[in-house]
Amino acid sequence: MSPPPKTLPDGSQAIGDLQSVIDNTRARIRAWPALAREWLRSLRRLLAMREENLFLVLAVVIGLFSGLLVVGFRIAIDWTHWRLLGSALFPSGWRVLTVPVLGGLAVAFLVIRLFPSVRGSGVNQTKAAVYIYEGYIPFSTVVGKFITCALAIGSGQSLGPEDPSLQIGAGVASALGRALRLSRDKIRLIAPVGAAAGLAAAFNAPISAVLFVMEEVIGNWSAGVLGAIVLSAISGVVVMRGFLGDQPLFRIPVFRLVHPSELLAYAVLGIIGGLSSLAFVKFVGHFRPRLQALPRWTNYLQPAAAGLGIGIIGLGFPQVMGAGYEVVDQAMHGQYVWQMLAALAAFKILATGLSFVSGTPGGMFAPTLFIGAMIGGAVGGVEHHFFPRLTGSVGAYALVGMGTLFAGFLRAPMTSVFMVLEVSGNYSIIVPVMVSNTIAYLISWRYQRTGFFDMVSRQEGLDLPSMEEQREQSPLRVEEAMQPPPEPVLDGDETAWGALERINSSTAEYLLVSLPNGEWSAVTKEGLRRQAKEGRGGLPLRSVVAGTRLPRLHPDQPLYVALRQIGDRPFLPVVHRADFHRLQGVVSLSDILTAYRAAFETRRPLDPDLEPESREAPP
Amino acid sequence: MLLSLLGLGLLFTVTGFATRRYHETQKTLAEQWYARGEAELKAGRPQAAIDDFETALLYAQSNTFYRLRLAQALLAAGRIEEARAHLLSLREQEPENGLVNLELGRLAVRQGKLSDALRDYHRAIYGIWENEPEDTRRQARLELCQFLLEHGDRAEAESELIALAADLPEDAEAHVQAGGLFFETKDYNRALTQFHQALGLERSQEAALAGAGEASFQMARYEEAKEYFERAVKENPADAHVARLLEMTNLVLGIDPFDHRISARERVRRVVRAFDEAVVRLEQCAQSHGDLLETSQPQTLIESVYARIQKLRSGVRARTLERNPDLIAQVMDVVVEAETVASSSCGAPQGLDQAILLAAQRHSGTQ
Numbered sequence: 001m002s003p004p005p006k007t008l009p010d011g012s013q014a015i016g017d018l019q020s021v022i023d024n025t026r027a028r029i030r031a032w033p034a035l036a037r038e039w040l041r042s043l044r045r046l047l048a049m050r051e052e053n054l055f056l057v058l059a060v061v062i063g064l065f066s067g068l069l070v071v072g073f074r075i076a077i078d079w080t081h082w083r084l085l086g087s088a089l090f091p092s093g094w095r096v097l098t099v100p101v102l103g104g105l106a107v108a109f110l111v112i113r114l115f116p117s118v119r120g121s122g123v124n125q126t127k128a129a130v131y132i133y134e135g136y137i138p139f140s141t142v143v144g145k146f147i148t149c150a151l152a153i154g155s156g157q158s159l160g161p162e163d164p165s166l167q168i169g170a171g172v173a174s175a176l177g178r179a180l181r182l183s184r185d186k187i188r189l190i191a192p193v194g195a196a197a198g199l200a201a202a203f204n205a206p207i208s209a210v211l212f213v214m215e216e217v218i219g220n221w222s223a224g225v226l227g228a229i230v231l232s233a234i235s236g237v238v239v240m241r242g243f244l245g246d247q248p249l250f251r252i253p254v255f256r257l258v259h260p261s262e263l264l265a266y267a268v269l270g271i272i273g274g275l276s277s278l279a280f281v282k283f284v285g286h287f288r289p290r291l292q293a294l295p296r297w298t299n300y301l302q303p304a305a306a307g308l309g310i311g312i313i314g315l316g317f318p319q320v321m322g323a324g325y326e327v328v329d330q331a332m333h334g335q336y337v338w339q340m341l342a343a344l345a346a347f348k349i350l351a352t353g354l355s356f357v358s359g360t361p362g363g364m365f366a367p368t369l370f371i372g373a374m375i376g377g378a379v380g381g382v383e384h385h386f387f388p389r390l391t392g393s394v395g396a397y398a399l400v401g402m403g404t405l406f407a408g409f410l411r412a413p414m415t416s417v418f419m420v421l422e423v424s425g426n427y428s429i430i431v432p433v434m435v436s437n438t439i440a441y442l443i444s445w446r447y448q449r450t451g452f453f454d455m456v457s458r459q460e461g462l463d464l465p466s467m468e469e470q471r472e473q474s475p476l477r478v479e480e481a482m483q484p485p486p487e488p489v490l491d492g493d494e495t496a497w498g499a500l501e502r503i504n505s506s507t508a509e510y511l512l513v514s515l516p517n518g519e520w521s522a523v524t525k526e527g528l529r530r531q532a533k534e535g536r537g538g539l540p541l542r543s544v545v546a547g548t549r550l551p552r553l554h555p556d557q558p559l560y561v562a563l564r565q566i567g568d569r570p571f572l573p574v575v576h577r578a579d580f581h582r583l584q585g586v587v588s589l590s591d592i593l594t595a596y597r598a599a600f601e602t603r604r605p606l607d608p609d610l611e612p613e614s615r616e617a618p619p
Numbered sequence: 620m621l622l623s624l625l626g627l628g629l630l631f632t633v634t635g636f637a638t639r640r641y642h643e644t645q646k647t648l649a650e651q652w653y654a655r656g657e658a659e660l661k662a663g664r665p666q667a668a669i670d671d672f673e674t675a676l677l678y679a680q681s682n683t684f685y686r687l688r689l690a691q692a693l694l695a696a697g698r699i700e701e702a703r704a705h706l707l708s709l710r711e712q713e714p715e716n717g718l719v720n721l722e723l724g725r726l727a728v729r730q731g732k733l734s735d736a737l738r739d740y741h742r743a744i745y746g747i748w749e750n751e752p753e754d755t756r757r758q759a760r761l762e763l764c765q766f767l768l769e770h771g772d773r774a775e776a777e778s779e780l781i782a783l784a785a786d787l788p789e790d791a792e793a794h795v796q797a798g799g800l801f802f803e804t805k806d807y808n809r810a811l812t813q814f815h816q817a818l819g820l821e822r823s824q825e826a827a828l829a830g831a832g833e834a835s836f837q838m839a840r841y842e843e844a845k846e847y848f849e850r851a852v853k854e855n856p857a858d859a860h861v862a863r864l865l866e867m868t869n870l871v872l873g874i875d876p877f878d879h880r881i882s883a884r885e886r887v888r889r890v891v892r893a894f895d896e897a898v899v900r901l902e903q904c905a906q907s908h909g910d911l912l913e914t915s916q917p918q919t920l921i922e923s924v925y926a927r928i929q930k931l932r933s934g935v936r937a938r939t940l941e942r943n944p945d946l947i948a949q950v951m952d953v954v955v956e957a958e959t960v961a962s963s964s965c966g967a968p969q970g971l972d973q974a975i976l977l978a979a980q981r982h983s984g985t986q
Contacts, residue, residue: 061623068630075641087648089674176623243638247681254711326677334704395704 055186059193059228062176063235066169066197070161070236071243073146073168074202077161080154081322089326096156096314096321100307103155107148107360108303115144118361121159122167124457126195127217127464135174135187142171148361152303156321158310158351160366162202166213169198169236189225192218196229197236203365204240204249206233208419215412216453219467248423250329253395255429263435265391269379270404270436274443276345276375277408281444281452283353289459291357299359306358310351319344320351323366328402331377332395338381341398345374364452368409369402376401396432399424403433408440411451411468416441478562479555481595482574482585489514489583490523492542496531499541503528510570512550513541518580520552520573521545555584559595562587649678653685656692665695683709683716690722702726717746721759728766736766737775757783757793764800777804784813791821798830802837810834825854829861836864839981841875844868870974875981876951883941890947890954891936893975897957898932900972901925904965924960927953955979 084099085091091099111118117125118141129137149164173194177187192213200209210226210233218225257263291302313320319327331341352367380397383390391397403420407413420433450458454466486508490499492515503511503525511528513521523545531537531544551565553574566572566589576582656671672689679685686709693702703726709719724739740763748755760783767776780800787793798813811834817827832847848865851858872878876889905921931953939946958976962968968976 061627064627065630068627068634071634072637075637078641082644082648087652087674087678089670089677179623243634251680251708251712253708329680333708335701 054180055182055190055228056231058176058180058182058190059231060235062169062173062190062194063197063200063232064239065172065176066165066194066232067201067236067239068243069142069146069168069172070165070198070201071240073150073161073165074244076146076150077154077323080150081156084155085321090318091156091314091321093315096318097308097311100156100311100314100321101304102307103151103157104303104305104307104358104360105300107152107155107157108300110144110148110151111303111359111361112299115140115148117141118144118148119359120361120456120460121163121356121363121453122165122170122361123163123216123453124460124462124464126167126170126191127453127457128462129170129174129191130188130218131464132462134184135177135189135191137167137171137174137191139171139175142168142175145171145361149363152355152360152362153322155307156310156314157303157307157355157360157362158320158322158324158348158367159355159360159362159364160323160369161363162199162365163363164361165198165202165363166195167198169194169196169201169232173197173232189218189228192225193228193232197232200233201236201240204237204246205419205422206230206237207422208415209233209236211418212412212415215414216410216467219465249325250332250423252424252426253332253393253399255396255399255424255426256392257428257432258392259390262391263432265379265383265387265397266400266432266436267439268383269376269397269401270439271443272379273372273375273401273404273436274408274440276349276371277405277440277444278447280349280353280371280409281448281455283349284356284452285448285455285459287353288357288456291359292459302358303355303360306354306360309354313347313351317344317347320348320370324348324370325366328370328373328398331373332398334394336377338378338385338394341374341378341381345371345378348374364410368405371409372402372405373398374401376404396429400429400432400436404436404440407437408444409452411441411444411453413437413441476559476595476599477555478553478557478559478574478587479585480599481559481562481587481591482555483571483587483591485573485583485585486512486571490541492516492521492545493540495538495540496528496544497537499523500525500528500532500537512573512583512586513545514581514583515542515545515549518552518575520550520575520580520583521548522550522569552580553587559592563589563592566592645678649675649682649685651675652678653688656688660688660692660695665692668692669696669698681712683713683719687719687722694722694726699726699729713747715742715747717743717748717752717755717759720746721755721762724759724763733770733772737763740766753786753788757786757788761796761800768800768803773804776800777806780804780806780809784809787813787816789820791817791824791827794820795824795826795830798827798834802830802834805837807834807837811838823850823854825851825858828854829858832861832864832868836868839977841868841871841977841981845872867974867977870971871977871981874971874974875978876947877978877981886947887941890950893954894928894931894950896971896975897954897961898928900961900968901928901957904961907965920960921964924953924957928957951979 084103085095117138122145125141126137129135145164145167149159149161153159153161170191171194173190174187176194177190182190195217196209196213199212200206203209210229213229214226291298294302310321327344330336331344336344348367348371352364352371355362356364377394377398379401380391380394383397384394399420402423403416406419407416410416416437417430417433421427421430448455451466451468454464454468457464488503488506488508488511490502490511490513492513494502499511506525509525511523511525513523515521521542523541528544531539536544550569550572553562553565553572554577555574556577562572566587571586571588571591573583574585574587576584652671652675656668656675659665659668659671669689669692672685672692675685676682676689686705690702690705690709693699693705703723706719706723706726709716710723713719720739721743724736724743727733727736727739740759743759744756744763760779764776764779764783767773767779780797784797784801787797794813794817798810798817801807801810801813811831814827814831814834817824818831821827828847828851832844832851835841835844835847845865845868848861848868851861852865855861874889874893876886876893878886881889901921901924905925931950954975958968958972958979961972962976967973
């Protein structure tokens with residue numbers, strides 16, 4: 001504490017104090033520019049941080065941006081719905097018939113004239129940005145996706161907001177990456193980071209979003225990408241919950257496995273879910289290329305025609321219009337009889353198929369969950385009718401059914417399990433979900449080897465890497481090219497003379513040397529002779545080969561590892577993983593090439609769709 | 620980077636503004652649709668109300684009151700299973716909600732699920748109530764008691780009533796209601812206590828007077844019953860039921876030969892009157908039944924009782940009975956036997972016949 005100012009009777013001391021205060025203030029004001037400069041220097045240091053760290057900070061910023069845009073997107077969809085279809089749960093007949101048609105016309109005009117890159121769900125477009133356009137997504141795509149999807153979904157087209165949110169997030173991330181002049185590698189990685197944030201915010205489920213992006217978009221689990229994706233997803237969800245509240249998309253019913261035999265009922269759900277997924281994919285796969293092959297002017301009318309179809313369905317079943325989360329909620333709480341649920345599932349497949357094949361932009365997540373919930377509810381209802389003591393609530397089946405169709409239709413098995421787990425918050429549901437999802441996935445995979453997203457991208461003439469096919473591939477391994485160990489193998493402790501004596505009768509020119517610590521090296525017979533001639537024949541081999549070490553291989557390693565490491569060496573040692581001294585074989589460049597050639601010649605086509613000659617040409 | 624942060628700030632502001640408008644609109648829409656639903660429900664159109672409440676819930680998904688009203692509208696429309704689904708979902712959200720549990724209890728009653736009803740009513744009674752918790756809990760327990768009585772579970776109902784009685788407010792109506800329910804469980808003593816307490820709070824409560832009279836009547840305390848009935852009739856002369864009971868009470872008190880307050884002559888007079896009445900009743904019954912009364916070898920119960928009457932008939936005279944008081948008990952035994960046989964063969968007794976039986980029953984323990 002400063003002492004109180006002393007005041008003289010004439011006031012002179014007080015004036016002196018005041019003067020010192022003024023001087024101090026002036027000095028501080030003069031110091032301001034220096035302070036500001038220091039502050040700016042700190043900011044520059046912050047901004048000039050290493051790109052890896054900046055990438056993580058940027059992931060949070062991307063998450064915030066994506067979350068905000070997704071909030072706006074959801075509000076825009078609801079506003080459009082209120083304005084066009086009214087606020088009633090089930091709109092009046094004339095609105096049901098006219099609004100989707102007019103909305104379809106407007107969407108078609110916008111897509112064809114202003115935003116041609118916003119067609120489709122958004123997942124493949126994001127993958128294309130990552131794999132083809134080096135992370136580049138024009139900002140006009142973000143704007144276009146926002147406007148056209150809000151209009152399409154708000155006017156009753158049977159599509160969802162999640163996949164567009166994914167693309168909006170990816171687009172924002174791409175724009176930010178470009179603005180901050182990130183390196184090409186980082187820009188390529190940044191789109192999935194935004195995609196995860198957008199999906200997490202739209203779906204209010206960060207774990208599922210992260211998994212989906214990892215499983216379906218990038219197929220890469222490296223720590224750096226995972227960290228950025230998790231950060232952005234969390235930021236997106238936090239923003240979304242901050243603005244729209246933390247209530248889930250639907251109220252989750254209580255789940256309880258009544259009896260272990262109930263798993264059979266869930267297996268039946270898996271079978272029906274798998275077959276329904278198959279029907280849904282086949283519907284889209286059959287009609288989409290045919291509609292795309294129609295004359296170009298019909299593109300203006302196709303979304304309107306789909307809207308008319310949806311309107312006609314909507315006269316009897318208005319529940320199929322839009323994303324339909326409220327209907328999923330109702331189904332999960334036993335508000336429909338099983339016949340109604342089955343009808344809703346069938347008509348939703350038809351309505352969503354119409355919307356999607358017509359080229360209307362919008363997502364497939366919400367319709368998939370809708371159809372899954374309806375099928376689950378219907379199966380649960382029937383089973384409950386016949387075995388009331390052995391089956392749980394219809395709502396539990398609807399919940400499991402959502403994951404089942406997600407696994408069967410979108411073919412993201414991991415995401416499908418974790419999604420149900422995340423939205424239900426109930427670990428006891430995991431066994432029925434795994435049973436049902438696995439069966440649905442296997443049925444779908446057995447009869448339709450190409451997943452939905454891959455099929456659509458190939459119909460568009462894009463050869464994007466299929467994460468599912470990559471998972472299904474069994475790469476060639478070193479053991480498939482490996483040859484028996486050559487004789488003799490020299491020991492690092494023996495002398496060059498000893499070694500020469502031992503290999504005298506051998507025809508091998510290139511000899512492996514086993515060194516202490518499990519390392520391996522090699523010498524040529526000529527090299528040994530030269531050592532002996534130069535008088536260094538008494539030295540142990542380990543000092544002769546000092547500085548030359550051969551890379552070690554293991555039998556289970558992918559063969560491309562051997563290809564990368566072999567260089568111009570005649571062969572590489574293949575050793576046991578637990579005992580590096582134990583030589584299991586060797587592999588040479590010719591062995592590697594022979595193995596690849598044999599694999600290529602004997603490989604049977606997994607799916608006709610995968611073969612280049614059978615792929616459908618782009619429209 | 621700075622530009623990005625500025626853009627972020629701007630987007631935050633715009634989104635915040637849009638979100639506020641969005642929530643306001645949602646709130647307004649929810650309230651409008653809810654009001655429409657209430658109006659439809661009031662107008663007796665539950666089907667329309669259901670659509671309105673469902674729409675209101677679209678904009679206020681977590682509003683438990685709207686959902687409860689939707690469930691009530693579904694119940695009114697007879698869509699029981701859907702209502703139950705909503706109520707169960709509400710209970711998942713708020714397991715302690717008294718009103719939700721009460722509605723589930725009522726639903727279980729409608730569906731005849733006794734154990735579910737009992738469980739749900741108990742949850743309602745011990746649940747959380749926002750408005751007037753004590754009254755609503757009491758009301759729920761009263762409903763539960765009525766339900767148990769309707770289903771003949773008298774013991775369970777009585778235990779609920781004892782709990783209820785311990786918690787009654789200073790309100791005559793509540794005591795009368797509890798007394799009525801105790802009466803239904805045939806716990807006349809506790810019923811009378813409740814009616815007494817009601818009368819202590821409101822001296823001329825007609826229902827309490829009638830209830831106390833009936834409880835006393837059932838306990839054969841006819842003097843008390845007469846007093847209560849007379850007061851009740853005075854309060855409401857139009858109450859025919861109470862008037863009939865008063866008449867019966869007077870008959871019982873007028874025919875009871877074992878009343879220790881009466882003189883020997885009066886006792887004899889009552890015995891003779893009862894005997895004559897029983898004889899007439901048995902004769903009429905035998906006639907309608909086709910029994911032969913004047914037979915030397917009685918075959919039926921009526922005939923054998925009538926044979927005993929005939930044996931006693933000569934002795935049933937005022938002077939004989941005055942001289943031989945031990946005969947009074949013997950005569951009254953035959954009277955009760957005759958009335959009982961007539962009742963079982965020819966229907967419930969009326970008037971004086973009923974009064975004779977009631978008077979006999981009153982002293983059956985002491986005789």
